[in-house]
Amino acid sequence: MNLQTPIPLTKQKHNQIHYESKLLLLGSCFSENIGNKLSYYKFQSKQNPLGILFHPKAIENLIVKALNKEEYTDKDVFFHNERWHSFEAHSSLSTMNKNELLNSLNLSIQQTFEQLQNTTHLIITLGTAWVYREITSDVLVANCHKVPQKKFLKELLSVDEISESLQAINSLVKSVNKNTSVIYTLSPVRHLKDGFTENQRSKAHLLSAIHEVVEPRSAIYYFPSYEIMMDELRDYRFYNEDMIHPNKTAVNYIWEKFKQVWITEDSYQTMQQIDTIQRGLNHTPFNPNSEAHQLFLKKLQQKKETLLQAFPFINF
Numbered sequence: 001m002n003l004q005t006p007i008p009l010t011k012q013k014h015n016q017i018h019y020e021s022k023l024l025l026l027g028s029c030f031s032e033n034i035g036n037k038l039s040y041y042k043f044q045s046k047q048n049p050l051g052i053l054f055h056p057k058a059i060e061n062l063i064v065k066a067l068n069k070e071e072y073t074d075k076d077v078f079f080h081n082e083r084w085h086s087f088e089a090h091s092s093l094s095t096m097n098k099n100e101l102l103n104s105l106n107l108s109i110q111q112t113f114e115q116l117q118n119t120t121h122l123i124i125t126l127g128t129a130w131v132y133r134e135i136t137s138d139v140l141v142a143n144c145h146k147v148p149q150k151k152f153l154k155e156l157l158s159v160d161e162i163s164e165s166l167q168a169i170n171s172l173v174k175s176v177n178k179n180t181s182v183i184y185t186l187s188p189v190r191h192l193k194d195g196f197t198e199n200q201r202s203k204a205h206l207l208s209a210i211h212e213v214v215e216p217r218s219a220i221y222y223f224p225s226y227e228i229m230m231d232e233l234r235d236y237r238f239y240n241e242d243m244i245h246p247n248k249t250a251v252n253y254i255w256e257k258f259k260q261v262w263i264t265e266d267s268y269q270t271m272q273q274i275d276t277i278q279r280g281l282n283h284t285p286f287n288p289n290s291e292a293h294q295l296f297l298k299k300l301q302q303k304k305e306t307l308l309q310a311f312p313f314i315n316f
Helices: 029-040 056-068 098-118 159-176 196-213 225-232 248-262 265-281 291-310
Strands: 022-027 044-047 078-080 083-085 121-126 130-134 139-141 152-156 181-186 220-223
Touching: 022 029, 022 056, 022 098, 029 044, 029 121, 029 181, 029 248, 029 265, 056 098, 056 121, 056 139, 056 159, 083 098, 098 159, 121 159, 152 196, 159 181, 159 196, 181 196, 181 225, 196 220, 220 248, 225 248, 265 291
Parallel strands: 022 044, 022 121, 121 181, 181 220
Antiparallel strands: 078 083, 130 139, 130 152
């Protein structure tokens, strides 16, 4: 008896991810789920320099600014609820000190430029097609930072608008690094604050636009995170208590699928070695001073040193 309808997946034939790959992840909070897995297994990955970005226009804006080496100045930040914010960045970057925020923003732009030049894989996860336009500036924002909603107009990006944005992203990235593989994925996180029907419209627009720009011959790919969650994991036991975000089991499941498709089989042994070390580092001993634990630590250090000889960039 088959109790699932599995999404058919095949191993990626070209441009697979391995330990020499350099990865940059941009987009919604689901990109951080995958990014955290890559970090755990010590791949050379960076994620969301401006924090979580939910819609394609925000991601395009980041890439444009990075490639143009634009700098943030006083006019690009504002004070609200006792903190300084930027409409182009997530609230995780907001601070109580204006100069600290500006320095952080400009460092993120500089790092993004360097990463785009060197990355082998750019993984972009789109979360929503709903955007907010600040009325005063007539500019789409990446984050509203709890500014009163009356100061914004809410809009739904059309399929054409999203497609144009994604095409711009692809062209910009390829202009500085023609060998980059771009992997798009659609976040399975439902944005129910927009409404149930509105969330479905948003996901449909994003999905349609992504498939207008996907072209494997140009190293532009799609990975079906959304479909795996909606079809293979169509049960609320795979969600957190909010019934919106995938839980740990779901994230692990989708990660395993991503690993099967995108990561070279030669990397699996190294991943297993790193997992053993990570578990050892997280182990809490009953008696830290015991002879047995000291021997355990010694063997763990030997495993780390052996691994670092092959991959000196790894840092535990």
